[in-house]
Amino acid sequence: MGSEQAPTPKGKESAHGLKQSTSSEEQRIETQKGSDLSKGAERVDERSRSSDGHGPGEKQGND
Helix, strand or coil, X not given: CCHHHCCCHHHHHHHHHHHHHHHHXXXXXXXXXXXXXXXXXXXXXXXXXXXXXXXXXXXXXCC
């Protein structure tokens, strides 16, 4: 949920804080890694493979 969609002022503040925290963590990791993190579909595949070694297509029962 985006901060503009939060139903309460406290929710909007929390969503904004989470977005800032995530952004700063991503920048820190990219600096340590020396390259940008994958975005979009590439990131889904990368994260999926890192968890169990199989890509999303392999998990759909396409044995």
